[in-house]
Amino acid sequence: xxxxxxxxxxxxxxxxxxxxxxxxxxxxxxxxxxxxxxxxxxxxxxxxxxxxxxxxxxxxxxxxxxxxxxxxxxxxxxxxxxxxxxxxxxxxxxxxxxxxxxxxxxxxxxxxxxxxxxxxxxxxxxxxxxxxxxxxxxxxxxxxxxxxxxxxxxxxxxxxxxxxxxxxxxxxxxxxxxxxxxxxxxxxxxxxxxxxxxxxxxxxxxxxxxxxxxxxxxxxxxxxxxxxxxxxxxxxxxxxxxxxxxxxxxxxxxxxxxxxxxxxxxxxxxxxxxxxxxxxxxxxxxxxxxxxxxxxxxxxxxxxxxxxxxxxxxxxxxxxxxxxxxxxxxxxxxxxxxxxxxxxxxxxxxxxxxxxxxxxxxxxxxxxxxxxxxxxxxxxxxxxxxxxxxxxxxxxxxxxxxxxxxxxxxxxxxxxxxxxxxxxxxxxxxxxxxxxxxxxxxxxxxxxxxxxxxxxxxxxxxxxxxxxxxxxxxxxxxxxxxxxxxxxxxxxxxxxxxxxxxxxxxxxxxxxxxxxxxxxxxxxxxxxxxx
Amino acid sequence: xxxxxxxxxxxxxxxxxxxxxxxxxxxxxxxxxxxxxxxxxxxxxxxxxxxxxxxxxxxxxxxxxxxxxxxxxxxxxxxxxxxxxxxxxxxxxxxxxxxxxxxxxxxxxxxxxxxxxxxxxxxxx
Numbered sequence: 001x002x003x004x005x006x007x008x009x010x011x012x013x014x015x016x017x018x019x020x021x022x023x024x025x026x027x028x029x030x031x032x033x034x035x036x037x038x039x040x041x042x043x044x045x046x047x048x049x050x051x052x053x054x055x056x057x058x059x060x061x062x063x064x065x066x067x068x069x070x071x072x073x074x075x076x077x078x079x080x081x082x083x084x085x086x087x088x089x090x091x092x093x094x095x096x097x098x099x100x101x102x103x104x105x106x107x108x109x110x111x112x113x114x115x116x117x118x119x120x121x122x123x124x125x126x127x128x129x130x131x132x133x134x135x136x137x138x139x140x141x142x143x144x145x146x147x148x149x150x151x152x153x154x155x156x157x158x159x160x161x162x163x164x165x166x167x168x169x170x171x172x173x174x175x176x177x178x179x180x181x182x183x184x185x186x187x188x189x190x191x192x193x194x195x196x197x198x199x200x201x202x203x204x205x206x207x208x209x210x211x212x213x214x215x216x217x218x219x220x221x222x223x224x225x226x227x228x229x230x231x232x233x234x235x236x237x238x239x240x241x242x243x244x245x246x247x248x249x250x251x252x253x254x255x256x257x258x259x260x261x262x263x264x265x266x267x268x269x270x271x272x273x274x275x276x277x278x279x280x281x282x283x284x285x286x287x288x289x290x291x292x293x294x295x296x297x298x299x300x301x302x303x304x305x306x307x308x309x310x311x312x313x314x315x316x317x318x319x320x321x322x323x324x325x326x327x328x329x330x331x332x333x334x335x336x337x338x339x340x341x342x343x344x345x346x347x348x349x350x351x352x353x354x355x356x357x358x359x360x361x362x363x364x365x366x367x368x369x370x371x372x373x374x375x376x377x378x379x380x381x382x383x384x385x386x387x388x389x390x391x392x393x394x395x396x397x398x399x400x401x402x403x404x405x406x407x408x409x410x411x412x413x414x415x416x417x418x419x420x421x422x423x424x425x426x427x428x429x430x431x432x433x434x435x436x437x438x439x440x441x442x443x444x445x446x447x448x449x450x451x452x453x454x455x456x457x458x459x460x461x462x463x464x465x466x467x468x469x470x471x472x473x474x475x476x477x478x479x480x481x482x483x484x485x486x487x488x489x490x491x492x493x494x495x496x497x498x499x500x501x502x503x504x505x506x507x508x509x510x511x512x513x514x515x516x517x518x519x520x521x522x523x524x525x526x527x528x529x530x531x
Numbered sequence: 532x533x534x535x536x537x538x539x540x541x542x543x544x545x546x547x548x549x550x551x552x553x554x555x556x557x558x559x560x561x562x563x564x565x566x567x568x569x570x571x572x573x574x575x576x577x578x579x580x581x582x583x584x585x586x587x588x589x590x591x592x593x594x595x596x597x598x599x600x601x602x603x604x605x606x607x608x609x610x611x612x613x614x615x616x617x618x619x620x621x622x623x624x625x626x627x628x629x630x631x632x633x634x635x636x637x638x639x640x641x642x643x644x645x646x647x648x649x650x651x652x653x654x655x656x
Contacts, residue, residue: 373540374621402623403571403587 111180121192122169125232128199129158132206132225140214147219154222161229168236172243179279182468183475186273187242195235202228247272252478252497256281260297260491263289268500275474278486281495282466290450291460292491295416299349303342353414360411365444367407371400372440397431412447420456421447465489537583543620546652547612547642552603554637561634564598565591565605570624580608582646588612589619589627591643609643616640 133155136144202224210221250268254277257264265288269277375396391399408426412418433443446455453460468474469492470484480499485492537543554561569578571587580590591609594601611619614630622630631639 370539399621400571403621405572406574 111177117192118173121195124199125195126162126166128202129162129225129229132202132228133158133222135211136215136218136221139211140216143214143216144218145216147222151219151222154219154226158222158226158229161226161233165229165232165236168233172236172239179282181275181279181474183275183473185276186475191235191239191242194238195232198231198235199228202231246270247276251500252480253500254281255496255498256285257494257496258289258292258491259494260292260294265289269478269497272478273475274470274472274478274482274484275468277478277497278466278468278474278484278495281493282486285493286454286461286463287452289452291420291453291456292488293416293420293450294490295419303346306342357411357414360407360414361448364404364407364411365440367404368440368444371404372443374400374403375434377437393431393435394427396434397427401427401430408447417447417450420450420460422457425457462488537586543612545612545644546648547644548604548648550603550605550641550643552599552605552639552641554639555599556637561632561637562598563600563631563639564595565600566593567611567624567627567631568592570627571621572623581610586610587621589622589624605641605643606645609645611641611643613642614639 206224209215210224215221247270249270251271252269254267254269255264256267265284267281267284269280272280378390409418412421429446430443465488467487468484469487472482472484478497480497482497483495485494487493552563554563556562567589569575569581569587569589573587575581575587576584578584578586578590580592581588589611591600591605591607591611594605594607611627613619614627615636617630619627619630
């Protein structure tokens with residue numbers, strides 16, 4: 001039946017003997033039952049047990065005697081999902097926590113600095129035109145020449161242009177930032193500098209030419225303010241082009257390769273700096289690459305360890321300096337000569353694993369299909385059912401989940417995905433599928449194949465752990481042949497940029513009337529000329 | 532009988548016998564006097580009493596001689612369909628145990644079925 005029952009058989013035997021012993025004990029000392037025994041029996045239930053071979057016909061059973069019971073299982077019990085790789089996970093947790101503590105302080109300061117600079121600049125930009133218009137009325141109100149309809153038109157245009165500028169700034173700049181980069185964002189810094197320069201120069205001219213001389217030509221002042229708002233709108237146009245439009249046209253083909261399992265994807269990017277390109281690539285990574293599963297790599301590592309442990313080299317000629325060079329060459333030569341049968345093992349192991357996965361998958365599919373037949377939507381005319389029978393999706397999921405839990409857990413263990421899914425997440429997904437009238441196959445899809453990282457819980461994302469490793473400066477532009485690495489905790493993405501080939505398209509004109517055809521004869525028999 | 536080779540999703544029909552067990556009070560414990568096996572979270576292939584080896588229902592695996600269950604007429608190998616109105620065909624092992632061992636109830640009314648019932652009904656027709 002199951003090939004992995006060797007260890008668990010032993011555990012079952014020990015438990016079985018204890019169980020039967022306790023059985024006879026209980027029949028003699030019924031009055032000494034306590035709650036603790038009940039809880040201990042329940043904790044025994046949490047041990048993984050597989051099918052016992054030749055069990056006496058009755059096996060372990062549940063005896064109904066008041067509140068004291070023994071556990072019955074036809075040899076198998078559902079267990080809580082415990083990942084075998086929990087040890088390595090806890091180390092990752094420690095690394096992650098320390099990194100979070102370190103980074104949050106530095107990044108917080110930088111982020112708040114950038115935010116405060118942005119707010120100050122924004123306020124300056126919006127208050128300046130209004131200040132230009134209002135200051136003459138405050139400082140020399142009696143000398144200001146009233147201007148008629150032309151001024152009013154200019155007032156309206158200033159108001160509307162400021163409103164448009166406000167909306168455009170909100171649309172472009174006031175979005176929640178989705179990434180924090182290691183160095184400053186060059187274009188944004190340049191634009192902020194430009195805006196600051198513009199506003200400062202306008203204030204300078206205003207101060208010198210208008211405030212000092214107390215100009216009475218109010219229409220000229222209003223036109224001055226309008227020209228400032230126009231210049232600001234043009235700077236906003238420049239911002240759109242630099243920040244949003246320039247990188248849209250693709251000119252580099254990026255090859256992203258994951259170092260642990262060799263997953264490759266290709267993306268097209270435009271003119272970007274290395275850090276912006278890294279962020280764009282990471283956004284694609286989270287939705288395209290299957291989740292990183294360290295449990296799948298253990299087989300390759302054990303094979304590599306076996307290769308290394310195969311030979312021992314001894315130096316018979318006495319101690320010498322050139323021993324190491326000679327040693328490594330001797331090892332390589334000996335390894336080449338040795339009859340290596342590890343390829344055989346690999347082949348049969350993979351075939352075996354494939355067969356086991358398919359068997360478990362078949363059982364799982366049958367169990368899930370059967371479980372789904374037991375739940376159906378309540379019809380309108382059944383409203384008078386007693387409230388104990390009517391269930392919301394979560395309760396319905398909890399009711400049918402135990403019948404497929406064992407098969408699902410065994411399948412996840414065989415494909416080494418059991419640490420990616422917790423019991424609650426599976427039940428939540430089941431309730432979601434029941435609510436949306438999904439078929440059993442739709443429910444199973446997320447467990448049969450490894451999905452993208454975003455599909456799993458937040459603790460798998462590790463979004464704060466990425467490090468950009470690059471030989472060129474990270475604010476320099478992408479170029480043909482740029483190579484950099486994005487390192488996460490236990491794997492890294494190697495990124496290569498190649499420029500998209502320049503396509504030279506030429507034209508050939510075909511006259512529609514030139515399509516003429518003849519039949520090709522398959523066999524030609526020459527008919528002799530009959531004279 | 533449609534109990535053998537049951538198609539999932541289709542209603543189960545069976546000839547059942549009503550069995551009323553009065554729990555025996557011994558000190559502070561209420562004793563029923565039988566053991567159950569099975570449930571939707573158990574492996575149905577290990578069930579020695581079921582005809583259909585995919586049947587995940589609750590079966591009586593042992594009846595203590597002289598206990599209240601034996602007096603009420605419960606026989607080893609019976610499949611329990613209902614307990615006090617609660618369905619027992621789609622429950623986990625734990626849920627079945629809880630429905631049987633409620634401390635507030637002195638009497639459990641079971642609906643049980645067995646192969647010999649069907650034969651008996653057919654012979655009498």
